Amino acid sequence: MSGKAARIGLVTLAIALAAMLTTVGPVGGVGAQEKAPAGVEVKIDNFSFGPATVTVPVGTTVTWTNRDDIPHTAVSTDGVFKSKVMDTDDKFSFVFNKPGTYPYYCTIHPKMTGQIIVQ
Amino acid sequence: MSQNKKDEILHDHNHDGVDRRGFLKCMAWAGTGALCVMQGGVLKSYSMSRMNEWNAAKMGGELSFAQISDSHMGFNKPANPDVAGTLKAAVDKINALSAQPEFLLHTGDISHLAKPEEFDTVDQILKGAVAKEVFFVPGEHDVIGDDGQQYRDRYGKGTKGAGWYSFDKKGVHFIGLVNVVNLKAGGLGNLGGDQLDWLAADVKQLKSSTPIVVFAHIPLWSVYPEWGWATDDSAQALGYLRKFGSVSVLNGHIHQIMQKVEGNVTFHTAMSTAFPQPQPGKADSPGPMKVPAEQLRSVLGITDVNFVRGQHALAIVDSQLA
16 A cells, blocks of 8 residues: 555544544544534542542543542443543543443452442 | 651651661561571561571471562562662572572462563573572563463473463472452453362362462562452362361562461462562552662661561561561
């Protein structure tokens, strides 16, 4: 594949990815979220999600921030979303486009649980 | 960290010996491991931080090995910005023993974020140990992101399932268990059915007089479930070991020494080579206890530690060399 063809391929891939991400999935840096309502923050402090229960309208971006000195994850119990490991001050965002209750936990410290209620 | 926790360190509210000066001395924990000696089929563990009080002649025993734990390579926060240095200090202390332990046993959280370079650094430092054999079990930090695949590729040769295994040394049967994978939301450490079945089969043919040493990362006894310091199905595992006259259980995870005896079973937890964690319920969370970096460095390497863990409410047995 020539350099130019590779670039075109990448652009196509990026557009396809952006389209996918607008529908559902983690917010990566790719794909502008023009229509998304204001985001909601969940802070991780002292081995707990705060607030532990968050109620948001459909389309809301929820962003987790780890403020502990220990790494954590935010992983949906039902496999809907899965953060990478968040070290101190790392963030993870997910757009909730379907109504429902999404329980989640830290896979490293499973005593840490929370839920996102999407209405 | 909150002002409250600073106060807790500065003043001995709990009358448990942890004033600021005592705490700083305790930071010598950071460079320590535990020496385990099997004597007459009974295991005793000694904190390396008390090494200068030991009478080597009295140690004796059929078999000795050193336990190190929770090196958290890659951790770089104020509680200890040099975890490589403190792990190396632990290895140096082990190397300085007059009688070298047969092997080393690492009870998990080798790495902080399961990054290849973190494991590489630990491997490199452990190569400096006189004792050449090292046995591992994973901590929850070692299985981040891949359910322990990388851990098993590195340390799990010849192991079963998530990395569990057993071996024999001088008539002692050692069992390494994995209780840090497939953890369930809201739950504690977990062994799982496959591992429990394997354990039952593994010990079935052994004579009841065989000394047993079980090691795993998260405590196999209920230290403090509120902080996840326990294992959901540990009772079943211990049930399979009931017939044995001497069972020793070695764990890490809680970054402090606790010991407990239940019938024929003695439980020990080891200190971390990286940073201490608070006593159960004595802080808002089990996060690292901090002192300013320059103070940490200045207290590392001090061997004259007179902090007596035996004063701890949960330290039911505390082996000390008179």
